[in-house]
Amino acid sequence: MIKHLALFLLSVAVAVTLSYAQPSTALPDFLPDALHAASTLYIDHVDAAEDPCLINEGCLTGNGTRMLLRFASKVHNIGNADAYLGKPPANRTDPNNPIYWHWDSCHEHWHFTAYANYKLLSGDLSNEILRGHKNGFCLEDLGCNDESKEPYYNCRNQGVSMGCYDMYDETLPCQWIDVTDLHLTPGYTAQTEYVLQVAINEAGFFPEGNIANNVAHIKVVIGDVPPYTGPSLAEVRRMGAPDGPEGGDGPRGGGGGVDGAGGAGEAMGASSAGARMGARRLRKRKQFYRKAV
Ligand SMILES: *[C@@H]1O[C@H](CO)[C@@H](O)[C@H](O)[C@H]1NC(C)=O
Ligand SMILES: *[C@@H]1O[C@H](CO)[C@@H](O)[C@H](O)[C@H]1NC(C)=O
Numbered sequence: 362m363i364k365h366l367a368l369f370l371l372s373v374a375v376a377v378t379l380s381y382a383q384p385s386t387a388l389p390d391f392l393p394d395a396l397h398a399a400s401t402l403y404i405d406h407v408d409a410a411e412d413p414c415l416i417n418e419g420c421l422t423g424n425g426t427r428m429l430l431r432f433a434s435k436v437h438n439i440g441n442a443d444a445y446l447g448k449p450p451a452n453r454t455d456p457n458n459p460i461y462w463h464w465d466s467c468h469e470h471w472h473f474t475a476y477a478n479y480k481l482l483s484g485d486l487s488n489e490i491l492r493g494h495k496n497g498f499c500l501e502d503l504g505c506n507d508e509s510k511e512p513y514y515n516c517r518n519q520g521v522s523m524g525c526y527d528m529y530d531e532t533l534p535c536q537w538i539d540v541t542d543l544h545l546t547p548g549y550t551a552q553t554e555y556v557l558q559v560a561i562n563e564a565g566f567f568p569e570g571n572i573a574n575n576v577a578h579i580k581v582v583i584g585d586v587p588p589y590t591g592p593s594l595a596e597v598r599r600m601g602a603p604d605g606p607e608g609g610d611g612p613r614g615g616g617g618g619v620d621g622a623g624g625a626g627e628a629m630g631a632s633s634a635g636a637r638m639g640a641r642r643l644r645k646r647k648q649f650y651r652k653a654v
Contacts, residue, residue: 388570389523390440391561393477395577398559401433401531402581404540412534414467419494420535422542428586429537432579434477434496434559435528437506438521440570446473446500446519461566473497473519475566477529477559481538484554486578490546493538496529503528544586551585 407415407427415421438444449471450458458464463472479493502512505525514520521527529536538557543549557579562569569575 386570387442388440388568389438389442389444389521390570390574391444391521391567392437392439392574393559393561393577394435394437394526395559395579397435398432398557398577399579401431402557402579403431403531404583405429405431405537414465415534417467418465418535420537420539422491422539427539428541430481430540430557430581430583431531431537432557432559433528433531433536434479435503435526436477436521436561437526438523440523443514443523444500444521444567445514448518449473470498473500475562475564476500477561478563479538480558480560481540481543481581482556482558482578483548484556484580486556486558490555491538491540491543494535496535498529498535500527502526540583540586543583549586552582554580554582557581 405428407421407429409416409421409424409427416424421427450462450464452458453464461473461475463474464470465472474497476497479496480489481491481493482489499516500519500521501515502520502522502525505512505522507524510522510524512525513522531537559577559579561575562572563575565572
């Protein structure tokens with residue numbers, strides 16, 4: 362009861378901070394965090410041969426060593442109800458499974474197909490330049506913005522609680538746009554400004570209190586995209602170099618910093634307890650993913 366009261370107060374506090382109208386019914390409201398995504402962008406490379414599933418899943422658009430624009434996607438539920446999804450289907454071959462659950466027979470895990478879409482757009486947003494895959498491998502509470510809240514949903518019972526957030530860390534497989542062929546697109550120069558678009562719930566699967574804040578736009582200049590001639594990732598690993606700027610497992614900046622959220626531009630403080638919880642869950646998610654691979 363006390364927990365529920367705290368949730369209610371949090372949702373009221375958030376609603377007061379925002380300028381748009383509060384919905385009359387209890388609904389979730391996804392808010393992709395543009396500043397968090399912007400703070401996690403980096404260029405990386407991957408050998409397509411390392412994991413053939415990456416092409417199969419639409420995460421890579423070609424063979425060989427691919428150049429990636431990696432970013433985290435952190436999505437807050439700032440609504441006044443949980444976004445509830447539930448258990449993935451038990452029977453992989455049942456034709457009556459809901460169509461939004463897709464069994465990936467390559468990686469052997471479920472995808473929820475109606476969650477996040479990643480695209481690279483032209484600087485004026487008018488053209489789609491490159492497309493990432495539809496993400497949604499597991500919808501869960503990675504952490505909560507309110508210290509009194511505990512993450513509740515996980516990969517076996519999926520959802521995002523109100524006042525909490527889901528996050529796909531920038532080091533996860535497929536958490537990128539394959540930009541290898543960017544230099545082949547019309548108008549490309551090393552100075553061209555593009556916009557990374559993270560769109561949540563684009564197909565409207567979840568009813569939401571507000572859909573005007575479902576898209577985050579992050580300006581990005583990718584720079585020179587040469588044909589990659591360096592060592593393959595496997596070779597880099599053999600040489601013992603770290604394969605990413607982070608090395609560690611935790612979410613970048615997860616130590617209680619304040620992340621501005623996209624859309625309305627308001628600040629949402631992440632509690633350090635929530636961030637620690639988030640780091641633990643992120644590790645679990647990675648283990649789960651590796652097991653699935
Ligand atoms: C990657 O290479 C394999 C084997 O040569 C080929 O069958 C496949 O079509 C290639 N995929 C892409 C996206 O180029
Ligand atoms: C899964 O669903 C298929 C098709 O409905 C059915 O033939 C099969 O028996 C089911 N398997 C299990 C383990 O329930």
